[in-house]
Amino acid sequence: MEYQEIHDDLTSYIINHPVKYLMKSVISVAVLVSFVTLAAAFASCGGGSDKLNQDQQGGASATAGAPPAAEANLAIDLSPEHVALGQATYHTTCAPCHGEKGKGDGPAAVALNPKPRDHSNGVYMDKLSNDHIFKVITQGGAAFGYPTMPAQPTLKDDTVKNVIAYVRSLSATYKP
Numbered sequence: 001m002e003y004q005e006i007h008d009d010l011t012s013y014i015i016n017h018p019v020k021y022l023m024k025s026v027i028s029v030a031v032l033v034s035f036v037t038l039a040a041a042f043a044s045c046g047g048g049s050d051k052l053n054q055d056q057q058g059g060a061s062a063t064a065g066a067p068p069a070a071e072a073n074l075a076i077d078l079s080p081e082h083v084a085l086g087q088a089t090y091h092t093t094c095a096p097c098h099g100e101k102g103k104g105d106g107p108a109a110v111a112l113n114p115k116p117r118d119h120s121n122g123v124y125m126d127k128l129s130n131d132h133i134f135k136v137i138t139q140g141g142a143a144f145g146y147p148t149m150p151a152q153p154t155l156k157d158d159t160v161k162n163v164i165a166y167v168r169s170l171s172a173t174y175k176p
């Protein structure tokens, strides 16, 4: 078939079956878009796990100098509403060990050695970065040498941030 014939053929096909032709192009565009989306999703997953590996290696970033600024500077909203939201989660999730006011004197603390950390002790607590506290809450204490502090992997990021706001409110000397 000569080019002209193919061209004429295609033109008459499009004219005779405009809807079918349109559907075909819509479907191919849709397929293309989903491929691109999938590829992007895979790419970001890969990036995420790289980041995780880096974090887990810990020592590597310690020898390479200060941790990335974004990590150390996890922003916490210390306004009263966030502190109150955090207190509610703290009451159910943390107070059994750390006590309502974070003194490390919750009912479960009796059985624990070492005792849960006293969150009202500013001399100790004020030195911990928001990023570190975030990790301790979400990943648990095991990675830092105190396995009796459990991980809370089901808490949403915002909920954890509110809990940190409450923890910060327990130290009279804390300054962001």
Ligand code: HEC
Residues within 6 Å of the ligand: 090, 093, 094, 095, 096, 097, 098, 108, 112, 114, 115, 116, 117, 128, 133, 136, 137, 141, 144, 146, 148, 149, 150, 152, 163, 167
């Ligand atoms: C089962 C008891 C238990 C529960 C529940 C618990 N913790 Fe702990 N937590 C501990 C213990 C034990 C330690 C370790 C004390 C030590 O070794 O200095 C600790 C340590 C910590 C530290 C100090 C981290 C550091 O690097 O020194 C923070 C902050 C903390 N917990 C926050 C929380 C928060 C917030 C919650 C609730 C989301 C929570 N914990 C729930 C027992 C608990």
